[in-house]
Amino acid sequence: MQNVALSTKDLNVFYGEKQAVKNISLDFASREVTALIGPSGCGKSTFLRSLNRMNDLISGAKITGDIWIGDQNINDQKTDVVLLRQKIGMVWQRPNPFHKSIYENIAFGPRYHGIRDKKKLDQIVEDSLTKAALWDETKDRLNRSALSLSGGQQQRLCIARSIAVSPSIILMDEPASALDPISSAKVEELIADLKREYSIIIVTHNMQQAARVSQKTAFFLMGEVVEYDDTSKIFTNPSEKRTDDYISGRFG
Numbered sequence: 001m002q003n004v005a006l007s008t009k010d011l012n013v014f015y016g017e018k019q020a021v022k023n024i025s026l027d028f029a030s031r032e033v034t035a036l037i038g039p040s041g042c043g044k045s046t047f048l049r050s051l052n053r054m055n056d057l058i059s060g061a062k063i064t065g066d067i068w069i070g071d072q073n074i075n076d077q078k079t080d081v082v083l084l085r086q087k088i089g090m091v092w093q094r095p096n097p098f099h100k101s102i103y104e105n106i107a108f109g110p111r112y113h114g115i116r117d118k119k120k121l122d123q124i125v126e127d128s129l130t131k132a133a134l135w136d137e138t139k140d141r142l143n144r145s146a147l148s149l150s151g152g153q154q155q156r157l158c159i160a161r162s163i164a165v166s167p168s169i170i171l172m173d174e175p176a177s178a179l180d181p182i183s184s185a186k187v188e189e190l191i192a193d194l195k196r197e198y199s200i201i202i203v204t205h206n207m208q209q210a211a212r213v214s215q216k217t218a219f220f221l222m223g224e225v226v227e228y229d230d231t232s233k234i235f236t237n238p239s240e241k242r243t244d245d246y247i248s249g250r251f252g
């Protein structure tokens with residue numbers, strides 16, 4: 001694969017005795033969307049969370065193997081996880097804006113990373129909200145609480161918040177599943193736009209959504225990746241019968 005944004009090599013994740021992710025080696029392309037699909041409990045979210053070390057926060061979780069961005073192994077204990085999470089952002093299933101103003105939600109990260117200049121912060125807020133297709137809806141109410149936004153707007157705000165610290169990769173865990181169909185379609189459109197600038201890895205249970213938004217798809221089953229290929233191939237002519245059974249709704 002040309003232009004790899006991130007690779008895993010023999011990645012395993014354990015919760016105590018239980019192994020949730022088994023020996024996964026994958027390359028993720030730059031500026032593409034990769035969908036992680038598979039039945040409930042097969043390890044998609046665990047795998048996703050390990051990519052920016054969010055599993056560190058779960059007591060009893062243990063990760064072995066390598067996760068490479070360029071020549072940096074993220075899984076190295078010396079990795080600065082704050083800087084790592086600036087490079088690899090995360091958007092969760094439920095919008096989780098801070099209980100602060102719309103402006104402060106976006107400015108928080110850049111300020112934390114040392115940007116103090118008000119003009120610069122204003123520009124970052126405008127750029128991030130514009131990229132998240134939310135500027136027009138919020139430019140006249142930046143000082144209002146983020147919680148005054150609708151669920152769909154809050155999710156786009158969370159995407160804007162992750163963009164504000166200039167990541168190269170954005171991880172998304174079912175980012176549209178808690179939204180109404182119109183808000184969900186807006187988030188999908190946004191993902192399609194964002195891939196011009198960012199590499200996106202998204203967990204989704206929605207097969208149509210995976211087919212619409214992603215260029216590559218990995219099919220997970222019981223902690224393993226059964227098949228990883230171009231999305232068009234996975235959805236029209238998968239190599240593995242288990243993939244075919246899953247995408248055609250025969251199990252899961």
Ligand SMILES: Nc1ncnc2c1ncn2[C@@H]1O[C@H](COP(=O)(O)OP(=O)(O)OP(=O)(O)O)[C@@H](O)[C@H]1O
Pocket residue numbers: 015020038039040041042043044045046047058
């Ligand atoms: N914090 C945790 N502690 C212990 N076990 C966990 C924890 N989180 C997940 N697991 C277990 O690890 C396995 C994989 O879970 P994970 O949430 O990664 O799967 P998933 O494919 O994302 O599922 P879903 O699609 O339902 O979100 C499951 O058996 C789950 O019960």
